Amino acid sequence: MNGPADMPAHSIPAELTHVATAVRPRTRTRTNLRAWGLAGLFMLPALTLYALFVLFPIVQAARYSLYDWNGLEAMDKLIGLANFQRALSDKVFLGAVGHNALIVILSLAVQVPFALAIALMLNRRFRGRAILRLIFFAPYVIAEVITAIVWSLILQPNGLADNLLGSIGLGDLYHPWLADPSTVLIALFFIITWKYFGFHMILLLAGLQGIPRELEEAAAIDGATRSQALRYVTLPLLGPTIRVSVFLSVIGSLQLFDLVWVTTRGGPVNASNTMAVYMFDRGFVRFQFGYGSAVAVILFLICFVLALGYQRWVLRRDTEGATTYA
Amino acid sequence: MPEQVRAGRIAGSILRYGVLLLVAAVIVTPVAFAALGGFRDAPQLAANPVGLPDPWIWTNYTDSLTSPSFWIQLRNSAVVGGISTVVVVLFAALAAFVLARREFPGREVAYTVFTLGLLFPVTVAILPLLILVRDLGLLDNPLGLALPEAAFALPLTIIILRPFFRSIPMELEDAAAMDGCGPLGFFFRILLPLAKPALVTVAVLALVSSWNQFLLPLVMLSDANNWTLPLGVTNFSTQYTTDTARILAYTTLALVPALGFYLLAERQLVGGLTAGSVKG
Numbered sequence: 001m002n003g004p005a006d007m008p009a010h011s012i013p014a015e016l017t018h019v020a021t022a023v024r025p026r027t028r029t030r031t032n033l034r035a036w037g038l039a040g041l042f043m044l045p046a047l048t049l050y051a052l053f054v055l056f057p058i059v060q061a062a063r064y065s066l067y068d069w070n071g072l073e074a075m076d077k078l079i080g081l082a083n084f085q086r087a088l089s090d091k092v093f094l095g096a097v098g099h100n101a102l103i104v105i106l107s108l109a110v111q112v113p114f115a116l117a118i119a120l121m122l123n124r125r126f127r128g129r130a131i132l133r134l135i136f137f138a139p140y141v142i143a144e145v146i147t148a149i150v151w152s153l154i155l156q157p158n159g160l161a162d163n164l165l166g167s168i169g170l171g172d173l174y175h176p177w178l179a180d181p182s183t184v185l186i187a188l189f190f191i192i193t194w195k196y197f198g199f200h201m202i203l204l205l206a207g208l209q210g211i212p213r214e215l216e217e218a219a220a221i222d223g224a225t226r227s228q229a230l231r232y233v234t235l236p237l238l239g240p241t242i243r244v245s246v247f248l249s250v251i252g253s254l255q256l257f258d259l260v261w262v263t264t265r266g267g268p269v270n271a272s273n274t275m276a277v278y279m280f281d282r283g284f285v286r287f288q289f290g291y292g293s294a295v296a297v298i299l300f301l302i303c304f305v306l307a308l309g310y311q312r313w314v315l316r317r318d319t320e321g322a323t324t325y326a
Numbered sequence: 327m328p329e330q331v332r333a334g335r336i337a338g339s340i341l342r343y344g345v346l347l348l349v350a351a352v353i354v355t356p357v358a359f360a361a362l363g364g365f366r367d368a369p370q371l372a373a374n375p376v377g378l379p380d381p382w383i384w385t386n387y388t389d390s391l392t393s394p395s396f397w398i399q400l401r402n403s404a405v406v407g408g409i410s411t412v413v414v415v416l417f418a419a420l421a422a423f424v425l426a427r428r429e430f431p432g433r434e435v436a437y438t439v440f441t442l443g444l445l446f447p448v449t450v451a452i453l454p455l456l457i458l459v460r461d462l463g464l465l466d467n468p469l470g471l472a473l474p475e476a477a478f479a480l481p482l483t484i485i486i487l488r489p490f491f492r493s494i495p496m497e498l499e500d501a502a503a504m505d506g507c508g509p510l511g512f513f514f515r516i517l518l519p520l521a522k523p524a525l526v527t528v529a530v531l532a533l534v535s536s537w538n539q540f541l542l543p544l545v546m547l548s549d550a551n552n553w554t555l556p557l558g559v560t561n562f563s564t565q566y567t568t569d570t571a572r573i574l575a576y577t578t579l580a581l582v583p584a585l586g587f588y589l590l591a592e593r594q595l596v597g598g599l600t601a602g603s604v605k606g
Contacts, residue, residue: 042421045417050443
């Protein structure tokens with residue numbers, strides 16, 4: 001342990017110090033440099049692309065948000081935080097935030113549990129399982145735009161939905177689903193679930209298949225009923241996957257754009273506006289680049305704070321110790 | 327007792343089949359509605375959207391298939407998707423290689439910076455992106471779509487690739503080094519071939535997300551000759567609002583490549599998603 005006095009002890013892991021000699025520090029720095037050079041070289045293309053098209057625009061958005069700017073003329077009207085003040089006092093924007101929040105809540109309360117129930121049903125061997133899995137995941141690969149066009153034709157007055165309701169004797173339920181402010185969000189949420197529950201189902205199914213069968217069998221031998229085994233063995237072990245699914249679901253719901261833009265453009269009367277639709281409308285349709293950027297920054301901050309908090313307090317448990325079992 | 331247990335099991339499996347088939351029906355109905363709707367005409371569709379077309383009308387499909395715009399949009403989507411996929415898979419694999427298998431100061435910081443990208447949706451950056459792409463002179467250019475798409479696909483691709491690369495034994499790399507194979511040689515000749523299943527998964531994911539991208543083309547493209555399929559379909563549907571059957575035929579045709587590709591690649595896509603996700 002009595003290394004030469006000039007040796008920076010902190011740069012050397014404890015288990016190496018007993019073989020350390022006076023030459024060691026120099027070779028370490030050299031290998032460090034070499035490791036750096038190699039790593040830098042391999043990461044260079046990805047870092048360049050990422051910095052240019054992801055990080056730089058985010059910084060730019062923060063800058064634009066401080067200006068009154070239409071995106072065409074010179075950007076010289078610095079107005080401080082006025083854009084943010086305007087957004088936070090605009091009823092339409094606050095309504096959009098509320099709609100996003102409602103979609104988040106519905107996703108967590110309905111979509112993820114539904115995906116979990118289906119995943120549990122598919123997590124045994126039976127005839128037709130593979131084809132069902134194939135069908136349930138298929139909407140995920142269909143573009144949101146195409147989903148939106150087909151569903152708006154189905155839900156339009158006197159469309160397929162009304163016809164099907166009529167044919168099973170529920171004609172009283174005829175409804176302009178996407179044109180009525182009180183049903184439009186529910187209808188959109190239904191379409192979102194149609195498209196995305198299969199994705200969550202696949203994640204959860206994979207998590208379920210990582211849980212050893214023996215554990216549930218052992219619980220059964222100890223006298224646990226099916227639901228007890230589910231409650232006390234399966235679900236706790238599935239925790240990490242459920243948390244990933246919840247996380248992706250929240251982030252996705254906050255960024256909702258394509259579907260709403262194509263079906264309703266945020267209407268009727270702003271009833272289905274989301275933050276992203278509002279931002280796009282102010283930025284590109286009304287050429288308020290500065291204001292649109294402020295909205296984008298708010299959207300980003302909401303995602304960021306939620307994600308950071310989630311990472312810190314919920315996901316963290318999963319990275320400590322074993323990766324798969326909480 | 328066993329009789330009751332057996333009866334319970336049978337009832338349970340009937341219930342399960344019932345629920346699953348109902349969900350499957352809800353999933354399939356819109357797609358079937360679109361595909362069959364394309365064979366009707368507008369009055370037929372308004373009068374009776376359920377059941378088989380009577381008579382079958384082929385002109386909606388043949389008109390779309392013989393219009394040059396459909397094929398131009400298909401080609402544009404393929405060009406953009408191809409470039410974006412190749413770029414993101416190659417760049418992400420290079421980065422994931424050192425992030426997974428090399429010790430260097432700042433490695434975890436670099437990895438965290440990449441993973442943070444999951445929080446930056448294209449939506450948030452779209453206004454500055456337009457200015458940037460315009461300044462680079464890439465408006466109405468496939469690169470103006472493919473490069474941002476690749477950049478935004480980097481985080482997920484790196485997150486999926488890193489554990490895969492890490493699981494390949496170090497001894498292999500030592501042995502290769504002893505045979506005079508440098509890091510680059512190891513990467514291209516040994517690591518990439520061994521990681522082929524993971525590469526196929528991330529490639530499929532990148533291609534699907536590029537294929538379905540709507541916001542970027544909406545903002546970056548003005549010339550109809552550069553439109554990709556999602557943009558073309560949307561414009562078609564606003565152009566022929568009253569002729570729903572025609573819209574459905576066009577939409578169905580736009581849907582076919584993605585669904586066909588999914589049927590071919592389902593195993594890789596689902597397999598890879600599951601392998602990557604469990605590890606967070």
